Amino acid sequence: MIPAEFKYLFPSTVDEAVRMLAEEGEDAKVIAGGQSLVPVLRMRLAAPTALIDIGGLTELTGVRDDGDSLLIGAMTTHYEVQRDHLVQDHALLLRLVTDTIADPQIRHRGTFGGSLCHADPAGDLLAPVLALDAVMIIAGPSGRREVPAAEFFVDYFTTALAADEILVDVRVPKYTGWGAHYEKLNRVAQAWSIVAVAAAVQVRDGTISAARVGLTNVGSGPVRATGVEEALIGQPPSSEAISEAALRASSGDGYKDNLARVLTGRALTAAVAG
Amino acid sequence: MHISVNVDGVTYADEVEPRLLLVHYLRERLSKTGTVVGCDTGNCGACTVHLDGHSVKSCQMLAVQANGHEVTTIEGLARDGKLHPVQEAFRSNHALQCGFCTPGMIMQAIDLLADESDPDDETVRKGLEGNLCRCTGYQNIVRAVQDAAQRMKPGAGPKQEQHSDEHVSSKQPVGGE
Ligand SMILES: Cc1cc2nc3c(=O)[nH]c(=O)nc-3n(C[C@H](O)[C@H](O)[C@H](O)COP(=O)(O)OP(=O)(O)OC[C@H]3O[C@@H](n4cnc5c(N)ncnc54)[C@H](O)[C@@H]3O)c2cc1C
Ligand code: FES
Ligand code: FES
Numbered sequence: 001m002i003p004a005e006f007k008y009l010f011p012s013t014v015d016e017a018v019r020m021l022a023e024e025g026e027d028a029k030v031i032a033g034g035q036s037l038v039p040v041l042r043m044r045l046a047a048p049t050a051l052i053d054i055g056g057l058t059e060l061t062g063v064r065d066d067g068d069s070l071l072i073g074a075m076t077t078h079y080e081v082q083r084d085h086l087v088q089d090h091a092l093l094l095r096l097v098t099d100t101i102a103d104p105q106i107r108h109r110g111t112f113g114g115s116l117c118h119a120d121p122a123g124d125l126l127a128p129v130l131a132l133d134a135v136m137i138i139a140g141p142s143g144r145r146e147v148p149a150a151e152f153f154v155d156y157f158t159t160a161l162a163a164d165e166i167l168v169d170v171r172v173p174k175y176t177g178w179g180a181h182y183e184k185l186n187r188v189a190q191a192w193s194i195v196a197v198a199a200a201v202q203v204r205d206g207t208i209s210a211a212r213v214g215l216t217n218v219g220s221g222p223v224r225a226t227g228v229e230e231a232l233i234g235q236p237p238s239s240e241a242i243s244e245a246a247l248r249a250s251s252g253d254g255y256k257d258n259l260a261r262v263l264t265g266r267a268l269t270a271a272v273a274g
Numbered sequence: 275m276h277i278s279v280n281v282d283g284v285t286y287a288d289e290v291e292p293r294l295l296l297v298h299y300l301r302e303r304l305s306k307t308g309t310v311v312g313c314d315t316g317n318c319g320a321c322t323v324h325l326d327g328h329s330v331k332s333c334q335m336l337a338v339q340a341n342g343h344e345v346t347t348i349e350g351l352a353r354d355g356k357l358h359p360v361q362e363a364f365r366s367n368h369a370l371q372c373g374f375c376t377p378g379m380i381m382q383a384i385d386l387l388a389d390e391s392d393p394d395d396e397t398v399r400k401g402l403e404g405n406l407c408r409c410t411g412y413q414n415i416v417r418a419v420q421d422a423a424q425r426m427k428p429g430a431g432p433k434q435e436q437h438s439d440e441h442v443s444s445k446q447p448v449g450g451e
Binding site for chain 2: 006
């Protein structure tokens with residue numbers, strides 16, 4: 001189908017974009033890579049009156065080193081994240097997750113920030129961003145504010161962003177030297193997760209010293225498996241310890257509960273191995 | 275809105291509605307019907323073109339988002355009446371039946387080969403993940419992409435593909451007396 005009519009605006013700075021959003025009112029929307037929004041417009045599931053295209057805001061692209069953490073620009077594409085050496089060295093989990101998103105064409109256009117703002121519970125970046133304790137840096141009419149991932153994801157397709165706010169950067173603490181793995185169950189013809197588990201594990205002197213585990217698509221938003229994380233600390237990276245900890249993964253739904261446990265076990269086994 | 279887009283080497287300046295999809299701009303305004311539409315959801319990949327040298331699904335973009343950029347479609351691949359090596363490889367490996375997926379498959383295969391000059395089976399299948407074919411069962415498509423990789427190897431090309439008379443005549447006859 002052909003999308004309904006809208007006005008198209010192309011700001012050249014974040015401040016200008018925020019001003020345009022405020023002026024155009026509630027029914028205006030940001031368009032980033034458009035890989036979720038364009039199909040929504042085509043199927044007329046939404047009919048925004050104005051689209052503010054942030055594709056020209058070069059200040060929002062790329063990954064920067066910020067001491068103890070990385071700053072990932074909201075407009076950094078999946079393709080760029082896959083090839084970024086800072087991500088590879090300090091947030092390996094994000095690269096492994098991004099490798100599984102959609103297909104090459106979608107990854108050329110789709111953005112890191114767009115995935116998080118869209119907040120599809122099956123979106124792959126939500127759980128790892130939550131598990132890695134990332135912080136969202138948001139621009140609005142009264143300046144910038146920071147929202148931890150745990151407060152950012154509110155419900156199905158709903159975030160803490162107000163209608164006149166834009167996600168600018170995502171701050172991800174460095175996890176240098178941690179093992180990581182993303183274990184994803186999906187249909188062959190569709191890359192979307194049925195259930196997936198994002199795991200990052202730090203092993204020191206033969207003992208698990210820290211762990212981060214996030215679950216994709218087991219509820220209305222990403223779920224952090226804190227019970228699993230706690231059960232791993234101080235344990236050897238053995239299959240017994242992992243199986244024991246994985247039993248604590250839970251989704252509240254029988255079928256997905258079982259999947260969550262099995263996939264957590266696999267994700268942890270692969271994460272401690274590398 | 276006024277846009278200026280370079281498509282297959284020609285710059286076009288046009289007035290378009292913001293809601294016009296890039297694929298419809300290519301097909302209906304520029305008559306580049308080589309690029310086709312197969313779905314409403316961004317899944318099939320039939321509409322794949324290159325935007326500034328990277329593959330994208332042209333049904334997943336607005337024409338206004340291509341303003342100031344360079345687009346290459348299946349119609350821009352042939353040079354001086356000669357098919358692109360990937361097009362040739364699809365033809366000689368029977369990599370199409372109805373042919374509907376072919377323009378997208380070829381555009382995506384070229385993108386893949388830019389990153390992977392000698393892809394194995396698995397790499398080709400992964401690289402073509404976003405392109406669906408309802409006819410072939412993919413076997414010959416994978417073969418064609420691997421054949422194209424050989425044709426495009428450094429040193430390969432029209433010259434190397436020719437058998438010179440000298441080479442042929444130096445062959446010894448095989449078999450009995
Ligand atoms: C066929 C197909 C398969 C896919 N498979 C997967 C998959 O397996 N896993 C997966 O995770 N994703 C998948 N996706 C989605 C893909 O990852 C998208 O890139 C992503 O969901 C949205 O990113 P975008 O930049 O395209 O955002 P857009 O589509 O431009 O925007 C999405 C939403 O976020 C808002 N938004 C975007 N950026 C900002 C910002 N900076 N500030 C405020 N609001 C913003 C927009 O207003 C819109 O509401 C798939 C998409 C398609 C079409
Ligand atoms: S027409 Fe199916 S992906 Fe574009
Ligand atoms: S040849 Fe018919 S869809 Fe691929």
